[in-house]
Amino acid sequence: MRRSTAWRVFAGEYNDASAVVKGDGERVPSYVITPLGAKINRLFIVGVLTDVESLAENNELVRAHVSDPTGVFALYSGQFQPDVTKSLLEIEVPAFVAVVGKARTFEPEEGMVYVSVRPESVYEVNPDARDRWTLETCKSTLDRIEAVKEGLKLSQPNAYDLTKMGYSRDLAEGVVKAINFYRNMDVEKYVALVKEALNYLVPEKGGEELPKVDVKTEEENKESDDVDDTVLAIIKEIESEEGALWDDIVEKCMEAGLDRETVEESINSLMDKGLVYEPVLGTIKTT
Amino acid sequence: MVDDVSSYIDDIVSMIGEDAEVEREELEKEFRRFLEYGVPPDQAKRTLVKKFSNGKKVEFRKLSEVKPNESNVNLLCRVVTVNPKEVKVRGEPRKIFYGLLGDETGVVPFTSWSSSISLEKGDVVEISNAYTKEWQGVVQVNFGERTSVKKVEDDRLPEVSHEPKPCKIADLHTAFGEVDVTVKILDVSEKEVDVNGEKKKVYVGTLGDETGKAQFTAWHDFKLKKGDVVRVVGGYTRFWKGIPQLTFDDRANVEKVSKEVEVSSKPVPLHKLVERRGGLDVSVEGTVIEVREGSGFIERCPECKRLIQNGECKVHGKVKGVGDLRAKLVVDDGTAGIGVIVGRELTEQLIGKTFEECKRIASEEGGEAVLRLLRERLLTKRVALRGNALGDEFGTTLIARDAKVVDLDVRKEALELLQKMEGES
Secondary structure, three states: OOOOOEEOOOHHHHOOOOEEEOOOOOOOOOEEEOOOOOEEOEEEEEEEEEEEEEOOHHHOEEEEEEEEOOEEEEEEEEOOOHHHHHHHHHOOOOEEEEEEEEEEEEOOOOOOOEEEEEEEEEEEOOHHHHHHHHHHHHHHHHHHHHHHHHHHHOOOOOHHHHHHOOOOHHHHHHHHHHHHHOOOOOHHHHHHHHHHHHHHHOOOOOOOOOOOOOOOOHHHHHHHHHHHHHHHHHHHHHOEOOEEEHHHHHHHHHHOOOOHHHHHHHHHHHHHHOOEEOOOOOEEEEO | OOOOHHHHHHHHHHHHOOOOOOOHHHHHHHHHHHHHOOOOHHHHHHHHHHHHHOOOOOOOEOHHHOOOOOOOEEEEEEEEEEEEEEEEEOOEEEEEEEEEEEEOOEEEEEEEOOOOOOOOOOOEEEEEEEEEEEEOOEEEEEEOOOOEEEEEOHHHOOOOOOOOEEOOHHHHHHOOOOEEEEEEEEEEEEEEEEEOOEEEEEEEEEEEEOOEEEEEEEOOOOOOOOOOEEEEEEEEEEEEOOEEEEEEOOOOEEEEOOOOOOOOOOOOOHHHHHHHOOEEEEEEEEEEEEEOOOOEEEEEOOOOOOEOEOOEEOOOEEOOOEEEEEEEEEEEOOOOEEEEEEOHHHHHHHHOOOHHHHHHHHHHHOHHHHHHHHHHHHOOOEEEEEEEEEEEOOEEEEEEEEEEEOOOOHHHHHHHHHHHHHHHO
16 A cells, blocks of 8 residues: 655644545545645644643543644544654653644534544654745645635536646545535635745845835834734624625724724735635625 | 526437427426536436437447546447456456457547456447546546447448557556657667577667656667657557556657757656656655654675674574665655655765764664664755656655755745735735
């Protein structure tokens, strides 16, 4: 049996997954299908190990969390992986770690799916490794977004046509499954997720070779953060399922004492942070 | 809702024939009812065609439009080749047939699992109720117990001209029969071989195009020289662990062409390499996600070069081991993973430590220390590799001939990507 692919997926996408394909028989693996069609049996994560907790006596079950710029992976390691369990308990948190693991699911009741990771290997690494992984995962995620968009264009989404476009067989099958399983798929949410992660890699978008961005003092920064909080709160207050109209937001914020320019700037900044997005032109929705 | 219902109805009418005993209004009513229940329009169309055609008028499909995982496939085609094969199905011996079917649109492989079907090469046949699968990226037609095959008059189809298929090296694994390639000769040498007691000259070497490289064997002196660009029409491909080998003899048409062919050394995405199983002298890139046990400072038997454990060789017993350095990696680019074997010199370059230094570390701190060092230096790094890739049932393994760590300017790349995304939105 050939080795299964180690997918690069952000926690923000992985934790949204609720489609499970169960293999029957020993040698047929199970997969978790994410909303972007990653068909995951195994994954590769680099992030920050934030906590490790023993859930059973003699460290028979250990839970750990690994954080990336978009969310947190839950890891469960048990008595059948004594080496990995031991490594997890020995690492002093917080620490950068590289994890190869298997996708696991927990379904407490019908229709409710929690995904987690059963680590196969855990190694301590440096911050550069985390940055490389984040960049690579951004690229992988963008590839999947593209694949889903291509899949949605087909009158009858099918894996054969997608593989002919150059996507891997696993991704093509995953995308078809995702399109059929996740109704009203919100691809833009993951575009925002990638932007958030990329911004994380370029915290100060200054520098000579880059377009000029107003360099703000710390105080100004704090001030604009406060404005963002206010605007975000207003959006949350007035939005419906479809979001909130741009003009309504501006109006409400102006009532709250902000000027138009500041509000529009703040909505853009919230979009950059990935806290809100524009599902249709002129409508803003929180993520 | 579908606005062009009437165009679907037009399609249905044309498929079941104007003289079918059903009113257009009735068809439309049934069609809309399916749509109300959320049945996709194409599926509703097929269902109605099936219902009203009453099996009188069978729709034959062209081979070029057949897709994998279809059932109820009806074909009118010619049997291009057919061969028997003995297989075991659930422990029972069984005779099956495989070969090629052709029509004016193409040639596809088939397998007949049914014992009641008899086929002859050259027959024109009506096939009903076949099903399709996909094997290595190619559609394959299957005949099961419910499939029926009927021989019909020869003139129902033009003679299938089974011409060599124009092909790129990277697609050889999906080609059947003879191929037509335009390639550059990368090296060639003359060899004498013994064929049934008779000495024969063969010309062997490697060739390539912009998609990849292959080994070749020519059983005729075509005066090939290194650097020549030639079109070979009528060669056959075989594979050894996923490495393509092109064979041609005096029946092939080999001519020099003045076209320039750039032989690629661009990295191949790993899922493509794994799909092809292997490749000759391929370039790939990916991230090191594991440095396997058995990497680092190792000892080999001086007789057979096998790895020895506790000073003992499995074949030669107690021996004085000879030290060596190697890395066994798992490299994965997010689309697929492969094993990589890196020899002594390349490992030295990759980790920036000489064999002697590693030997000293091993003797002072133990072999585990060298493995730890390798993991520290290589895990999570992006590497560019080149070499032959061999496939077997456990996956694909690349034997590295070149290996280096790729320097990434993460911040710069992230910024470029961000600007590109902002430009698009």
